[in-house]
Amino acid sequence: MTQSSLSGSAAIVGLGATEFSKNSGRTELRLALEATLAALKDAGIDPSEVEGFSSYSVDKVPEYEIARLLGCKDVKFFSQVPHGGGAACAPIMHAAMAVATGVAKVVVVYRAMNERSWYRFGSGSYGFASTPIFENVNYGWYMPHGLHTPASWVGMFAQRYMHTYGATSEDFGRVAVAVRDFAATNPAAFFYGKPITLEEHQASRWICEPLHLLDCCQESDGAVAMVITSAERAKDLRQKPVVIKAGSQGITSGQQIMTSFYRDDITGLPEMGVVAKELYRQSGLGPEALQTAVIYDHFTPFVLPQLEEFGLCERGEAKEFIRAGHHARGGKFPINTHGGQLGEAYIHGMNGVAEAVRQVRGSAVNQVDNVENVLVTAGTGVPTSGLILGAA
Secondary structure (H helix, E strand, O other): OOOOOOOOOEEEEEEEEOOOEOOOOOOHHHHHHHHHHHHHHHHOOOHHHOOEEEEEOOOOOOHHHHHHHHOOOOOOEEEEEOOHHHHOOHHHHHHHHHHHOOOOOEEEEEEEEEOOOOOOOOOOOOOHHHOOOHHHHHHOOOHHHOOOOHHHHHHHHHHHHHHHHOOOHHHHHHHHHHHHHHHOOOOOOOOOOOOOOHHHHHHOOEEEOOEEHHHEOOOOEEEEEEEEEEHHHHOOOOOOOEEEEEEEEEOOOOOOOOOOOOOOOOOOOHHHHHHHHHHHHHHOOOHHHOOEEEOOOOEHHHHHHHHHHOOOOOOOOHHHHHHOOOOOOOOOOOEOOOOHHHHOOOOOOHHHHHHHHHHHHOOOOOOOOOOOEEEEEOOOOOOEEEEEEEEO
């Protein structure tokens, strides 16, 4: 395998986050600044040194306003990545590219949201009819048939996966139970001290069959920020450098936004397969080199095909992996040790990247032994992204 210039060129050197809640009581700009200042303090870098920003296109906090309030001098790079949770890893990738190419020496990545107290992404009421741009018109082919919400869109894929590979609702429940177990011991998690049982999962109300309530992620308020600089400079800063060993985005044939129903096969996530191949190519690593992963868990059914796309188990065999408890506390490959979006918070996956940073640093609440490399994935069902983070 060949090494790319991106791999190993940049590192995450600062990490900051607010508390996660259902009502933050302050603006998203305030949340973003709190997380950013905490990340810069963690890194030991003055705000005036920041030369770049990267976030999500759905983030309502503009980079120029953060730059003004931080007292930045000359900002040379800024980017926003679309597709909601599919962007979770891409801003870090963009920041790493900016640093690796010399465009910016210090880049802040952030995501701030009052998704629970100000607005709700999963409501099923989006005003598409009044804004007939392409993506909204596309949904006009699905909504008249009752496919109004992200849960319903994922439900289509989940039903086919179950039919083809014999997975069950209990298998999805085992994903939820394991991440809630991790959340129960994470003081930063919204569901701290609140584990669930498989029986409770099965008894939770239907949202859209085959998805129960406990198959669906939270709606959260909060913010997370990170500071990225060169791997060389990172050696002299306060924290153990977390090297960006690979970063990728992925779109593939038949791709739509959450509704790629016209592919020949809808049991997999081929866009995540694109990301997997590129991450392994860049890093020169394979699945055997990973000790843990943060797998995007907005809905439990999509965790299983992600494990398969990354070669952590064979196609159709993720259910056996889950039934054996390999993903859970004490398993051979624990995932989402912070509690995931099901248990900690839903900050569009940025809090998952933060957990990967903590695992490499060795400071996670639910620390995995001897972590050298961590896989992080972004939202599924949409154009997506991924990272491999590791020790220097």
